[in-house]
Amino acid sequence: MEATVAITKAETLKPKPDPETLQFGKTFTDHMFTMQYSSEKGWFYPEIKPYAPVEIDPAAMVFHYSQSVFEGLKAYKNEDGEVILFRPEENFKRLNRSNKRLSIPPVNEELALDYLRQLLELEKDWIPTAEGTSLYIRPFIIATEPSLQVAPAHRYQFFIIMSPVGSYYPEGIHPVSIMVEDHFTRAARGGTGTAKTGGNYSAGYNAQAKASQEGHAQVLWLDGVEKKYVEEVGSMNVFFKIDGEVVTPQLNDSILQGVTRKSVIELLEHWSVPVTERKITMQEIFDAHREGKLEEAFGSGTAAVISPIGELTWKGETMIVNGRETGDTTRDLYQTLTRIQTGKQDDPFNWVMKI
Amino acid sequence: MEATVAITKAETLKPKPDPETLQFGKTFTDHMFTMQYSSEKGWFYPEIKPYAPVEIDPAAMVFHYSQSVFEGLKAYKNEDGEVILFRPEENFKRLNRSNKRLSIPPVNEELALDYLRQLLELEKDWIPTAEGTSLYIRPFIIATEPSLQVAPAHRYQFFIIMSPVGSYYPEGIHPVSIMVEDHFTRAARGGTGTAKTGGNYSAGYNAQAKASQEGHAQVLWLDGVEKKYVEEVGSMNVFFKIDGEVVTPQLNDSILQGVTRKSVIELLEHWSVPVTERKITMQEIFDAHREGKLEEAFGSGTAAVISPIGELTWKGETMIVNGRETGDTTRDLYQTLTRIQTGKQDDPFNWVMKI
Structure with a gap:
């Protein structure tokens, strides 16, 4: 047209x-x-x-x-x-x-x-x-x-x-430190969290400042009702690889429906890597880490594409993810997505549109 | 200065x-x-x-x-x-x-x-x-x-x-019909509800449209966590008179600290009318109504000063407050506040500032 x-x-x-x-x-x-x-x-x-x-x-x-x-x-x-x-x-x-x-x-x-x-x-x-x-x-x-x-x-x-x-990673993709936010809420049930509207973003500045002061790159947001379920990280969707399975919070009315999130899920399915959208508690992530089953964690979004998480701090406790190294699945996703996005690699999904 | x-x-x-x-x-x-x-x-x-x-x-x-x-x-x-x-x-x-x-x-x-x-x-x-x-x-x-x-x-x-x-009430103060909103949330715990910031307002338009379509003037907002506690009405604070006592939701981080709200409380105390700030469930209001103890209900804010509530609809049930008439306490508050604000009445609190 x-x-x-x-x-x-x-x-x-x-x-x-x-x-x-x-x-x-x-x-x-x-x-x-x-x-x-x-x-x-x-x-x-x-x-x-x-x-x-x-x-x-x-x-x-x-x-x-x-x-x-x-x-x-x-x-x-x-x-x-x-x-x-x-x-x-x-x-x-x-x-x-x-x-x-x-x-x-x-x-x-x-x-x-x-x-x-x-x-x-x-x-x-x-x-x-x-x-x-x-x-x-x-x-x-x-x-x-x-x-x-x-x-x-x-x-x-x-x-x-x-x-x-510019590149989000001038020195290449590198894992960052994340603070789990227990007080401030990004988006409520019945609120505007699933919409891309300004109010969701400035509402997060206080928490981000607190995280920065304590030496963390970003905030991990919990749900606004019970402060128990993982929702997003910074202004990105979030994924965890636990015992070979990739999990991400299922969509609700406080989680943004990320285009990169959707592409990650489709790519993992294409690769036959198990991927599940479900409710995930923060406790479960810490338990998986304690049992040695938390293999990788990363955020996804348009700006950074894929952003690996190197450590997570919650209630004064810090867990290191994958020795602060970028995991294989995280790296594969980053490389494949950026190569498809820049036309350097076959696009089996017909995601890329030529102008 | x-x-x-x-x-x-x-x-x-x-x-x-x-x-x-x-x-x-x-x-x-x-x-x-x-x-x-x-x-x-x-x-x-x-x-x-x-x-x-x-x-x-x-x-x-x-x-x-x-x-x-x-x-x-x-x-x-x-x-x-x-x-x-x-x-x-x-x-x-x-x-x-x-x-x-x-x-x-x-x-x-x-x-x-x-x-x-x-x-x-x-x-x-x-x-x-x-x-x-x-x-x-x-x-x-x-x-x-x-x-x-x-x-x-x-x-x-x-x-x-x-x-x-102009006057908020061209035909004088008159009670309006309110719909209790069960789905949408104005402001979350840990959100921006206590701040006067734009995002809190446009977030409420969907609920307001739904209420208007069903013939109600405004929405009554419940808390974002349990959808159980009364928070605000439209863009006003809210008060109920139950069995001779005036109650209003206690301040938390999702309720706006209204200047009119504060003045209503101080005026009631000055008049020795019992007034309490506490958590109030919607169920309690309906129970009080059923027992014949809900005497008055009103909103307070700068625009309308005092806005009487004539009926409240919640989960398909409608209760009529005070026969849809403005109650005595509601009317006294409206008249006293507007008379103090316009300099027509003594100002024992030193609220009015001459420019």
Whole structure:
């Protein structure tokens, strides 16, 4: 589908950043996509224009009641210089699921993907090609209606902005230290945890600061009801390999349905590695460790792809996972996913979309 | 304290709206206050300038991770035409408590109050004086740093905007129908419920829509852990009068510390009406009703002051409170609070501040 978009090109292009010093989400490309919504017109005026500040009323509802959703995905260039995306249709599906939870009107997923395609067409020179780098894509929707009423807005703006990002692991994939959070909650049962909405993220800053102060890289989140079941790690889904079986928390309304999570499960099934989605208590993980059965642990997400866990601290006790080394399954998943994502390896699942 | 503020006056002033047709939070005054924050400089450049859209980078962290807090209070004119505020120092204290939960740097509460005083000085003609009307004041802080990193921002903007608002009860105070929400959660234990941050509000839209579809005005929120204890009603605190005693849920980390809530408790104590803050189950309220002991129920908040509850629906069962009439205690609280707030009645607590 070729969608109609008004395109205004930037008069001057910014210099591309040095791929060696790229930070995550700090530099943005020359153009962005935006589209408006009103209750009367629906979504209208899709437009690609120079990346620039937007004029927003200080009473815009997003500032007051955080009615917003977002997505994150990455574009790569394969060895033939073609632009490729990893399961982008999953991101636009999830965007609409998030929209539903936040009472934001849905977008047409096919059109949205075509808007992204046209933006990428214009910005393809921004896709870095060094090992581990990519162009991070951030679609998001905010409530722009100026009103202090506590109710869904009648006006929204949809954006796609893009940022060239460096390797999450400049020195290669390396296991990190995680603190299990007993007090703060990321997402409640009946809350917004399964939606990609801003409130879930800033709610975690206090816990992250506490973890950092104690020398840990990230927080492991427990469920909001009993503080007993494993939910996520940082802003990633989490997996454990116990006695040859890989387990991950089953989806509920407080766990994000990660695209990488889904891909990990499908890849493990393809490899005939036993993988189970179920409720997992923190106690069970510690017991498995004590019995010598906890073989590996890792997080999964778009930013890091796979992030091995080297140690876990809970109630003052620390367990070392796999001698703080990246386990074989963790490494295989990381290598296979990144090789499929960058077009370096066969894609038996048809996950990669050429633009 | 007289704070230094750069003041730029609007060249033309907007016409004042008809006090009869005022809606909540739709019309804004001629000027607004803003101030910037950076990690290097702290809070700087306090400025009063014409109310106008602001230029914000599309990567501003508030759009992505909802790092924001807000407050709400009202200015009135007393019969001598003096501008008065109701316990404004409580709002700025709470703003800083919210800031702490959201990892936003604190503001100087005394300076903030003086900025507001100077803004009100300029805008005092916007304060409507008809019965039930007021000038609603909305201080808020948003993360403006352009960055997609999931971490507290290094740059913020503080605003105060103001909106003349009509009576919440054009036909006088009237009891509304409430639906007890069993599925969705407003705020989790360990979550952000006690902070005035946007994510708590948009998280409730789905439940509110469900309640509206079923003919109810608002939702009554239960705790996020057991879905058993009463927490709030809509965006208000909640009170019940049972067998001569007024009870309200005790504060925890998922209940907002309402300024009106606090004032209701202090007023009841002043009147020697028994008032208790404790955990209250929904079952207990229904049992009290069945035994004929539930005398009154109401919500409290800045917008409505006191909002009587006429009926409550829970698990398909509806109970009528006080024959859908406003109870005596509810009415006394509403009249006394609004009369103190508007300077029409003695203020034995020194709650009212003249500007």
